[in-house]
Amino acid sequence: MVKLNNEALFKNVRANFARATLNFMFIIAFVNVFQWIFGAENSIVGVIFTIMMSASMVRDMTATPVKHLLIQAAVLLWMGMSAFWVNTLPPLAAFPVNLLTVFFILYAFTYEYSSHMYFPYILSYLFLIFISPVTAEGLPKRLLGLFAGAVCVILYQLFMGRRRAAETARDVLCSMADEAVAAITYLLTGQGEAADPEKVHRRLFGLSQTVYDRRKKALCVSDAGFSMIDAGRGLEHIVLLLVDLKGPLTPEMRKILEKTREKIGEYRTYISQEGGQLLPPVREDFARGGDERAETDFYNALLYLHNHLLHLSDPQKRTHYRKTVLSVSVRLKAALDVSSVRVLYALRVAFLLSVFTLAVQVLALPHGKWLLFTLASLSVPYADDVKQKTVKRLLATVAGGLFSVALYSMIPSMAGRTAVMMISGYLSFYCAEYTGTFTCSTVGALGGAVFMTAFGWSDVGAMAIVRLGYVCVGAALAVAANCLLFPYRRRTATRQMLKKYAATTELLTRVCRECQVDTQLYYSLVIQAHLLEAKLLQNARAAGWDGLDEILIRCRAAVRRAHRSRTAAVGW
Secondary structure (H helix, E strand, O other): OHHHHHHHHHHHHHHHHHHHHHHHHHHHHHHHHHHHHHOHHHHHHHHHHHHHHHHHHHOOOOOOHHHHHHHHHHHHHHHHHHHHHHHHOOHHHHHHHHHHHHHHHHHHOOOOOOOOOHHHHHHHHHHHHHHOOOOOOOHHHHHHHHHHHHHHHHHHHHHHOOOHHHHHHHHHHHHHHHHHHHHHHHHHHOOOOOOOHHHHHHHHHHHHHHHHHOOOOOOOOEHHHHHHHHHHHHHHHHHHHHHHOOOOOOHHHHHHHHHHHHHHHHHHHHHOOOOOOOOOOOHHHHOOOOOHHHHHHHHHHHHHHHHHHHHHOOHHHHHOEOOOOOOHHHHHHHHHOOOHHHHHHHHHHHHHHHHHHHHHHHHOOOOOHHHHHHHHHHOOOOHHHHHHHHHHHHHHHHHHHHHHHHHHHHOOOHHHHHHHHHHHHHHHHHOOOHHHHHHHHHHHHHHHHHOOOOOHHHHHHHHHHHHHHHHHHHHHHHHHHHHHOOOOOHHHHHHHHHHHHHHHHHHHHHHHHOOOOOHHHHHHHHHHHHHHHHHHHHHHHHHOOOOHHHHHHHHHHHHHHHHHHHHOOOOO
């Protein structure tokens, strides 16, 4: 067992070496260049943006870079001004500024369907207040540096994520094609595994997330985005047709399946950009004199898939957006879509951080920033997650503290301590778990605290105990606040999401029955249903819910029936 664990560790280190090393070198280079341009007093701003650039990759901003640049610039400039006011105004006067800023950041960067981005911004805001405050004379350069950082975030997105949408679509569609081919092979030979429609359906969530992130507005998806989702649904439909096959296969049906497998293989080669042509299925290949309905179903499914793959690869489809006929009020409501969990979470953390920022300032607590950093990191949307995360944070602090005492006591030189801090930062790139990451950050934070003031076991140990004390107090406050102050639990959120999902699917079935369909509304509902499913399944697993799958299957079946009835005229 030990040997296997060591082998897995070595494999992980080897796999991450290039990425970790390149990222670390980029951070060092970026911070030094940023410091050279904007001065040593803004070096922390350079560090902030290395964090933000990496964190921003959870969202795709490349579809509307100008829009996201303006958003990033506005948020960062406000953070810079707010941090300046918090440090220059009397503490009580600074309180509402702090409250408003933290609430705005948390609400803006907490998402209902995607990974959250709030923590780097909250952390950066606290850095600007407590680690690198700025004077009135230095404020213009600080704001200029923040604007430059916003530009860097978008440029990083354009460079690192320019092909992400296409790669995601390609990977998901290839995986679904492989599932369909494997299911056909199982039916023909009995080898492998039978089709798993649930697994195939969940592949669609990645496509919907990609399209959702690349919207220009709430109801503004490109024609290529429509085709991406429909291509995935076409492959899913083929798998469902395979599941519906009952009894032993006739010779005619076997030939149809062989032709279907061959055609899907051709399309898979085309999708993966390994060559091949995107040719439509030939009707005669499916006229085998057997079950006419099955022949028609498989032919229409392949034709549907071919047409949408063709549209997906059309450059004009990527830049064409169909206008919605929905009223301005409906579009405005869709754009705002106020989420109760986001509001409650933002209020809770904004109040908590503002109150204890005030306390740290009024009491002039040495190293009080550690208390606030702990509160920020342990305050999460669902109260259920706080205790588990708190345990990990405490373990990380103890482990990091012990390493720090040992290392900094043995290495009193400034150069040596600088090296330890840099190595701890480098090693954090190999840590996928929260505990490992914060162990490394503890070593770095204590290194900064003892850099020029503490020497020997007792001095360094005392500083480690101070940090542990702040973390313990912050953890206790975070647990109490998340459980008592506007508590929001996963079960409550899941029930609300389930109601929203049922309402969305019901509306989708009604839309499919309409003679005239607003395309943007239709696909918006399809995407929303997929994203709600993904979140519901995630929450259900975490909360131990039973019976959710039955509800999802029932709603999906209703939507599929309505969709099939609508598309029957043009061919599935």
